Amino acid sequence: MRGAGGLLLLLTLVALVARAQTFGNPVIGFDEQFYLLVGNRMWDGALPYVDIFDRKPIGLFLLYAGAQAFGGDPFLAYKLLATGFVVATAFGIQRLARGFAGPVAATGAAILYILWLNLMEGEGGQSPVFYNALMLVAGAAVVRAVERRGGLFGQGALAMGAVGIALQIKYSVLPEGFAFGCILLWQGWRARVAWGRLAGMALVWVALALVPTLLAYAVYAAMGQGAAWVFANLVSVGGQAARPLADELEGLAACAGILLPLALVIGFGRPWAHVPPARRAGFRVLLMWLAVSVVAVLAYGRFGSPHYALPVTLPATLVAAPVLARWRRVGIAAFALAIFAAGQIVLGLSERAKGGAAEARAVARAATPARGCLYVYDGYPALYLLTHNCLPSKWVFPGHLNTRDEASRAAIGVDPVTEIRRILNQRPGAIVDDYPRFAFGNPATRAVLREVLARDYHLAACVATGPGRVRLVYRPGAGTVPAGCPVSVIVSGT
Structure with a gap:
């Protein structure tokens, strides 16, 4: 298969095959069952935070409501929408990674991203499945800015606009968005942009990142429900009690174990040593992104389910791509098949444990x-x-x-x-x-x-x-x- 169309078809087929086992199961994840319920009742006039309580931003519920716009089986509809986001993210991974690793290894990295989701309760519609696509847009824009392959202001605006939309899917993207903003400011300083101009650019970038959230609040405030929005989105998380440390450490160990193969590929493969010299500045952005995503997951401190570590999979597969470029194609294929098989086993065991x-x-x-x-x-x-x-x-x-x-x-x-x-x-x-x-x-x-x-x-x-x-x-x-x-x-x- 050649060209963008062939790549898109390949990734779509991989995603459909990898996730097909879940399409007929309405109860693959408690969280997404609830998101779907909220989206469904929004069509009946229910208002999140006012009529149904939760802490997730309105964008996530709008996605689930949108999945049901054309009728049919709502459980299948949201899974197909999520699969579309997975394919789009994988396509973006290949496009970004090929500059650091070549097309074959980049395609391998994209496929690994699709397959790794099944190991981490990302087989359905957990929030990172959706917002990873937006964070990829942001990350790619920052890479282009650092490599001076586009105007700093325009790339920064694209990055912060994407982060702003992602924030309305889940607020946990804030650390990564903050890191992207700092990299853009550092790049402006290195490029000797005048202080006044750089400050003006920063104000625009911050505004773009905040506009979707401020708009969501403004809509609720106009309906007289601003207090409900503020409590659900900003205040209530501080009222949650901590879970037992032993349980959280057990969950953290599970997350670490699932990500261990990728960590070993990166650690022993030393991808930073194999990136073309002209692309090393951009690759350092990916390394910083990976580091921030890991720190953000650890700082959040909740590990009851593997899906809390899903944000790490995106930068990790990007960073691993230059290592795959040093493997033979049969090695990449064998690794991908092993992860595919492991994912199918995990899905089967999960359904056996939770019911189907x-x-x-x-x-x-x-x-x-x-x-x-x-x-x-x-x-x-x-x-x-x-x-x-x-x-x-x-x-x-x-x-x-x-x-x-x-x-x-x-x-x-x-x-x-x-x-x-x-x-x-x-x-x-x-x-x-x-x-x-x-x-x-x-x-x-x-x-x-x-x-x-x-x-x-x-x-x-x-x-x-x-x-x-x-x-x-x-x-x-x-x-x-x-x-x-x-x-x-x-x-x-x-």
Whole structure:
């Protein structure tokens, strides 16, 4: 395959094959199930932060809402949109990396980016899957500015504009955007740009980076909901409690292990030593980008899922490209095939542990209420979509009411115990819980739930969704406990 069209076709085929295993599964990730739910309810007039609480910027929810603009299966629609972003990012990786490593190695790096996402819960629509494309635009613009292959002001404006849009997908891109800005200012100083002019350029760049966020706030403020926007986007994250250090260290070790092969390729391959002299200044930008992305992930300090380290994969595959240029094509192909196989195994194991389409639909059938709203205390957020049911609360992401790190008004804007009592007082038509219980759950809300279930509900269904994992469905009134329920649940009654 030759030319841009052939490359685009190749990357599209790789992405579709690598991610095909997930297309029929509506429950591949709890976060993206929730994002899809928010996007779906936006079409019904729901307003993020006001009607449904979360901390993600509005841009992410607009993407999920946009994926459903043409109807059809919303679960497949968002995955196809995410795949499009993955292909676009990989295409950009190849275009940028070929100047440092040649076309074959650059294509290998692009393919590795696609494949590595499957190892890190990036097989669906986690936020870095979308914003990495924008950060690549920004990074490439900074490289061109440093190499003086474009005007400093114009390349800086492009970079900061892309960072600004990315910020409205997730604020975690801020450290990388700040680093890009510092590199641009350093380049202006080295080029002996007059101080007054450089200050003016910097003001424009900062404005471009802030405009999307300021616009989002202005829209909410014009609706009289500025305070809701400020709390959700800026204040509430400070109210979250830390998770146990041992759990975070375990997650960090998992992230490090997944990225280890790339780290070894870079560490032993010493790519900086193999870059053409004329391109070394630009390659140093990629090295700084990689370093900042690693520091940013570590500084964030949350490692409960591998997807927190997804931002590292973009600069890492770019930096690895010059090493691949020293490999034979068969070596690149073998490495890519190994990562592909590992990714498919990870996807299969993940579905086995969390459940797939059959299990999710079995839970949905058991949990569809005859009347009233469904309430998912712990379980798939996708159940609200699969049952086409109403939402019982503004806080419908289960973790907002059932975990210890969110167990305060400072974190979510309401006392969790007060809110769960309000939900249960509405007499939900069905309540979904999970077994075994989450080790880091909120004991106060759990106690309220246990009391109400024991008094007003019966265990109506137990659906196994993985080895040792059972989704519990409770319905109002008395009833017979079905077969297949965990003994400890039957004995305790909840």
